[in-house]
Each structure stands twice: as structure tokens, then as C-alpha cells.
Amino acid sequence: MNRRLFCRSAVAAGVAAALPVQHALGSVFHALAKVTSNVPAIKLSGNETVLQAAAVNELADSLKGQLLLRGDAGYDQARTIWNAMHDRHPALIVRAADTQDVSNAVNFARDNELLLAVKGGGHSFPGKSVCEGGMMIDLEGMKTVRIDKDKRRAQVEGGALLYDLDKASLDQGLVTTAGVVSHTGVGGLTLGGGFGRLNRKYGLTIDNLVSARMVTADGQVRRVSAEEDPDLFWGIRGGGGNFGVATEFEFDLHPTERKMLGGAILWPASVARDVLEFYAEYSTALSDEMYVAPFMIAPPDTEGLVGMDVLYCGDPFRGEKDLAALRSFGQPIEDGITMVDYLAYQTQFDGDLAPGQRNYIKNGMVKEFSPGLIDAMIEGFALDPTTELFFHTAGGAVAQVGDTETAFPHRQAVTMIGMGSTWTDPAEDKQRIGELKRRWALIEPNTGGFYTNLREETASRTEQNFGPNYDRLVALKNSYDPMNLFRLNANVKPTA
Ligand SMILES: Cc1cc2nc3c(=O)[nH]c(=O)nc-3n(C[C@H](O)[C@H](O)[C@H](O)COP(=O)(O)OP(=O)(O)OC[C@H]3O[C@@H](n4cnc5c(N)ncnc54)[C@H](O)[C@@H]3O)c2cc1C
Incomplete structure (x- = not known):
């Protein structure tokens, strides 16, 4: 992720009220003129x-x-x-x-x-x-979120954004796992898995999904849950948009304090190896409440930075204790960890990653934060610091679910590593994408599979990536979408 303004934003997040995401679409639909030609x-x-x-x-x-x-x-x-x-x-x-x-x-x-x-x-x-x-x-006109505080459930329309879900839930003292940029859609994020800063405590977004309303390729409206259409319910938890349009999701919510211990801590890139080696050890003993995700960035006028995005969703006094070793490691050039407003914290990258820019990304799942991975990160950073490296730390509740229990197959990965580039001038497309691919070639051997939501792949790589779940996904596709109407996704090809 683009974390150029991380420190400033992280501190601001502690004090600022969250700004609502601009919903560009007016809510009132009106009839248009009749079509007169074919x-x-x-x-x-x-x-x-x-x-x-x-x-x-x-x-x-x-x-x-x-x-x-x-x-x-x-x-x-x-x-x-x-x-x-x-x-x-x-x-x-x-x-x-x-x-x-x-x-x-x-x-x-x-x-x-x-x-x-x-x-x-x-x-x-x-x-x-x-x-x-x-x-x-x-689905931009379908964004309603309804919270049932007593049942601790959210009903979320298929076009809602993460901000809509986080805001409505937090207003009732509740929360569920959602991604880290608030203008991202609940729909695509959920169907592919859903990483977020709370995933070690509450699992992926799909682990909180209770049911969905799906329109399948035959036009039928189906309620899909563990009891109704359980096979399809399995498939939509990681299988992306392959099986139809989700017009509503129902999520489990969890009681929460809105203020949490969080922020960024930064070191100069010159000590990246020491910091990352420390992290490799430190991250093996994190409590489920603790999310610590490394990143490497090169903001202008710096030699480059290695940092950690931290959020602790439990008792802050306990969190302070657990963070002491990290915060006292080496000589951080900035320690922005403080009590933050979770909703505001979830919006801190919204501006850097605003819509309308040009973007390219790769990611891979990592089973071990190994010396080889650290070497590749450092070598790649020296090659081209403009590409940003980020992680979504997993483990905890994510790993409590088996690889085949949902269609999402990467439960045992300790983290996901992503590499992204953001720019505005189309003339830079070739150079940016080429640089990213060159750096990714160093990282990729240290990964196994990828997160479909942050990458595009060929059919054979997609098949490989779904691993033990692919045959079951094909069987579902044959039943629910034999003509492959829903193909613009991490596509599972029907064989029927
Ligand atoms: C800035 C940014 C930050 C991100 N951060 C995170 C993160 O923190 N954690 C994480 O897990 N992922 C993250 N992602 C990846 C994100 O999960 C995917 O990009 C996801 O596909 C976005 O969903 P969307 O609905 O906005 O996308 P869309 O572009 O609308 O859709 C993506 C795919 O999902 C399908 N789809 C979308 N909604 C529905 C629906 N209701 N029913 C059926 N199919 C549907 C679409 O057809 C398409 O195949 C991020 C992406 C971006 C761009």
C-alpha cells in the first residue's frame, strides 16, 4: 500500500473524526428517455x-x-x-x-x-x-447497512463500501473484519476472503459471513448459508464472483471499544535487515488481538523506511506490554503508536490510494517469514524503492479454519506479501509495471499461492492457486453457472 503519509495520517487518526466517503451516485433514480435504435x-x-x-x-x-x-x-x-x-x-x-x-x-x-x-x-x-x-x-445504488445490535448482526447490501459497514457497526459498539482502505467494496472483498487488521482476532471477513442473498446465473434469488445451499455457501467464501451476484451479506459482529492502540513505527531502511529479522521472531508469538504488519516505502527526501502498521484490539495496557520489545528495538525514527479511533484509522490510506490513479500489484502467500524472504525484500528495495511492499498479517483466527472448510485455501500462510505501484501518467505504465515485475521475481520464490483479490492470473495459475478446493469449485460452477456467465473474476471454468 502507499504509505507515504503514514506517520502523519496515523497520528491524525488518533484525534480526527472520520470523514464520510463521498458517494458520488445520487440516491434518486429517474427514468431515462426510451431507446430508439438497436x-x-x-x-x-x-x-x-x-x-x-x-x-x-x-x-x-x-x-x-x-x-x-x-x-x-x-x-x-x-x-x-x-x-x-x-x-x-x-x-x-x-x-x-x-x-x-x-x-x-x-x-x-x-x-x-x-x-x-x-x-x-x-x-x-x-x-x-x-x-x-x-x-x-x-451495485452502487445498493449500499444500505442495517445493524441488529441485539443479535450482533449486520445486513449489508452488495454495493456497500467498507466505510459503510465499519461506520454503521461501530456506531453500535460492534465491529467485524474489514480491509484497510475504506472506499473498497464489501462485495468483492468478502467474496475473495477479506483480510484486515482484526483478522487475527475474528478471522477473515468470510469467517464472519452468516448468509448471503445471491442471484445466480438462472436469475433465481437464493438465500445461501450453512443451512441453505451449504455447498454454494462454501463456494462464495473465497470463490469470488464466480457463482452469481451477492445482493446482500449478513455478518456476525463483535463488541468493541472504538479506541484501540495503534499506529506506525518507522526505522530507516539502512537497518531494514535487523528490523525484519527481529520481526520474523517477534511475530511468531503475537496474541490474536495483535496485528503487526511490516511495510517498506521510500517517501521523497528519505533514504527509504521500514515500518510496522500496528493495531491491538484488546486491553491497551496488555497491548503496551506486548509492544514494548518492538518499540524499543533499535532506534525508531518515529513511533506513532497511540490510542486511535478505529474508524479513522481505517481511513488513513484513503487519500494516498484515492480512485482515479493508475495501479499495478502482485501478491503472494507466505508460510514462513524466512531469511530468504528478507534477503529478497532488501535486494528488491535496493533495485527500485518506488514500488511499495506491504503485508497483511494472518495467523490467529485465520488459521483456525481448515484449508478446505471454505473455498479460500491459504489458511496456513502466516502473512500475505503485496507489492504495489501507484502513478498518474499513462506514459509511465510500461516502466512502472516492468520495474514491479522485476522486483516481484525476487520475492515470488518465497511465496506459495496468492490472494485472488489483489492479483490477476492465468486460468492455470488460478486452478493451481485454489489447490485442493478447485475440483469442488468446478463442480459448483457446473451446477450454478455452466455457461460461465460470471467470468470476470478469478475464474473457475465450468466443464459441463
Ligand atoms: C485500495 C485498495 C485497498 C485494498 N485493501 C484490501 C484489504 O485491506 N484487504 C483485502 O482483503 N483486500 C483489499 N483489497 C483488495 C480487494 O479485496 C479487492 O480489490 C476486491 O475485489 C474489491 O472489491 P470491490 O467490490 O470494491 O471490487 P469490484 O471491482 O467491484 O469487484 C471485484 C470483483 O468482485 C466481483 N464483485 C464485486 N461485488 C460483487 C457482488 N456483490 N456480487 C458478486 N460479485 C461481486 C466483481 O465482479 C469482480 O469480479 C484492496 C483493494 C484496493 C484497490
Whole structure:
């Protein structure tokens, strides 16, 4: 992650009230003019087709939300996703207002064999939530979060963002695991797994999922849980958007204090080896309440920094004790660990990772924070410090679930390592991506598999990555989506 402003933001997080994420879409839908000419579109096969105007109008009339075509007000905003590398123009955009709209859109796409993209929060690094020439189902109008304080449950619509979930939960003194940038979508994050600063205590986001409402490729609306459609429930916990559109998620919530011990601690990159070797040992004995995730960055005018993103979600006095060894290691140039407002802390990277920039990323799962990994991190940093290295520390509750209990297969990894680059000038694309790939080639041999949500891969790598779960995912795909309507994801190819 881009942590250029980490220290300043981390300190600010302790005192500032969280700013609400701007929801660009107005909540009021209104009817657009009738379509008067046929609409050219792209099919799942890649072939061109022409949709009859009457059929398109019939779809539009069936919606509580809107159908947008090129040139319509709101079309460009709806097709725009977080990563500016992916500038695509769907033939049709259904801005769904409810589950029935989603079902109508899925039926239309299936019947016309249209290439189909589903946009939750639109934060797919490889741009899976937008397509060229097909249909996009945009869930941005479905963001409602309802909290049942007594049952400690959240009902979250499929287009909600992490901020929506964190804010509504924390307002009731409750919380669940969510990622570290608040404008990320709950939809894509959950379906792929869901790492966050609370995952060692409460598990991945999918470990807190109680049920989901899914629209499958046949247009049917299904409630999916451990009791209803348990196979599909298994598949959506890590299998991504392969099996349909999730229009609502139900999560378990946990009582929490809003103030937690957290912040960043930084050392100069010149002592990175010592710090990382210390961390390799220190991190083997973390309590489940403790999240300590290393990163390496090179803000302008520095020789580079190695740091730790820290959050302790238990009793702060205990946390202080557990952190003493880390904080007194070597000579940190900044120690920003203090009592922070968790909601604000969850927004501290929002600005650096704001939508509209160009991004490229790789990641891998790490079973051991080994000397080889440390060597590769340091060697790569010397090669090119502009690429940022970050970790999502796992273990704890994440590892309490077996590799095959959910479709997410990397339970025994102690951490996930990511390498990301963010820039704005398209002229830099080739150089940035090339540099990142060169550095990643050093790191990758120290990883085993990857997190599908932060990487794009080929079909064979995807199959390998799902490992022992792949055959079961294929069987599910054969049952629920034999034509592979939902293919813009970490795709499991049906064989039926
Ligand atoms: C800035 C940033 C920070 C991140 N931080 C974290 C982090 O801390 N932890 C972590 O685990 N991951 C993190 N991620 C990765 C994140 O989990 C994925 O990018 C995720 O896919 C984003 O979900 P989305 O709904 O915003 O994406 P989208 O682009 O909308 O969708 C991504 C994929 O999910 C599918 N999808 C989305 N919503 C639905 C739905 N409701 N039903 C069916 N399919 C759906 C889409 O079709 C697409 O295949 C981060 C990503 C970014 C860009």
C-alpha cells in the first residue's frame, strides 16, 4: 500500500473524526428517455451482436433503477472504476436498485449471452468490474447497512463500501473484519476472503459471513448459508464472483471499544535487515488481538523506511506490554503508536490510494517469514524503492479454519506479501509495471499461492492457486453457472 503519509495520517487518526466517503451516485433514480435504435454489444464469445431497441426498453421498464447507455447522464461515472488503467465502455449499464433489478439484468444478459461485469465497490486491481461492449451490473445504488445490535448482526447490501459497514457497526459498539482502505467494496472483498487488521482476532471477513442473498446465473434469488445451499455457501467464501451476484451479506459482529492502540513505527531502511529479522521472531508469538504488519516505502527526501502498521484490539495496557520489545528495538525514527479511533484509522490510506490513479500489484502467500524472504525484500528495495511492499498479517483466527472448510485455501500462510505501484501518467505504465515485475521475481520464490483479490492470473495459475478446493469449485460452477456467465473474476471454468 502507499504509505507515504503514514506517520502523519496515523497520528491524525488518533484525534480526527472520520470523514464520510463521498458517494458520488445520487440516491434518486429517474427514468431515462426510451431507446430508439438497436444497441450493438459484445457477447460472451467475444462476437458482436445487436440488441433490439424494443428488448432494451423492456429491460429498462422492468427496473426500479436505471438502464444507462453511452451518452446518458451518469454513464461515465457508473463505468469508471477505481484503477484508471481500465477505461472500458459497456454497451449497457444496469444501475440496480434492488435484488429484482439484479435478477432482471442477469436474465437479460444470460438470454442474450452478453459479456457481463458486476461492479460492487469497483476496486478490482485488474479491472474485472467493467467490460468493453457487454453489460455492467452496477451495485452502487445498493449500499444500505442495517445493524441488529441485539443479535450482533449486520445486513449489508452488495454495493456497500467498507466505510459503510465499519461506520454503521461501530456506531453500535460492534465491529467485524474489514480491509484497510475504506472506499473498497464489501462485495468483492468478502467474496475473495477479506483480510484486515482484526483478522487475527475474528478471522477473515468470510469467517464472519452468516448468509448471503445471491442471484445466480438462472436469475433465481437464493438465500445461501450453512443451512441453505451449504455447498454454494462454501463456494462464495473465497470463490469470488464466480457463482452469481451477492445482493446482500449478513455478518456476525463483535463488541468493541472504538479506541484501540495503534499506529506506525518507522526505522530507516539502512537497518531494514535487523528490523525484519527481529520481526520474523517477534511475530511468531503475537496474541490474536495483535496485528503487526511490516511495510517498506521510500517517501521523497528519505533514504527509504521500514515500518510496522500496528493495531491491538484488546486491553491497551496488555497491548503496551506486548509492544514494548518492538518499540524499543533499535532506534525508531518515529513511533506513532497511540490510542486511535478505529474508524479513522481505517481511513488513513484513503487519500494516498484515492480512485482515479493508475495501479499495478502482485501478491503472494507466505508460510514462513524466512531469511530468504528478507534477503529478497532488501535486494528488491535496493533495485527500485518506488514500488511499495506491504503485508497483511494472518495467523490467529485465520488459521483456525481448515484449508478446505471454505473455498479460500491459504489458511496456513502466516502473512500475505503485496507489492504495489501507484502513478498518474499513462506514459509511465510500461516502466512502472516492468520495474514491479522485476522486483516481484525476487520475492515470488518465497511465496506459495496468492490472494485472488489483489492479483490477476492465468486460468492455470488460478486452478493451481485454489489447490485442493478447485475440483469442488468446478463442480459448483457446473451446477450454478455452466455457461460461465460470471467470468470476470478469478475464474473457475465450468466443464459441463
Ligand atoms: C485500495 C485498495 C485497498 C485494498 N485493501 C484490501 C484489504 O485491506 N484487504 C483485502 O482483503 N483486500 C483489499 N483489497 C483488495 C480487494 O479485496 C479487492 O480489490 C476486491 O475485489 C474489491 O472489491 P470491490 O467490490 O470494491 O471490487 P469490484 O471491482 O467491484 O469487484 C471485484 C470483483 O468482485 C466481483 N464483485 C464485486 N461485488 C460483487 C457482488 N456483490 N456480487 C458478486 N460479485 C461481486 C466483481 O465482479 C469482480 O469480479 C484492496 C483493494 C484496493 C484497490
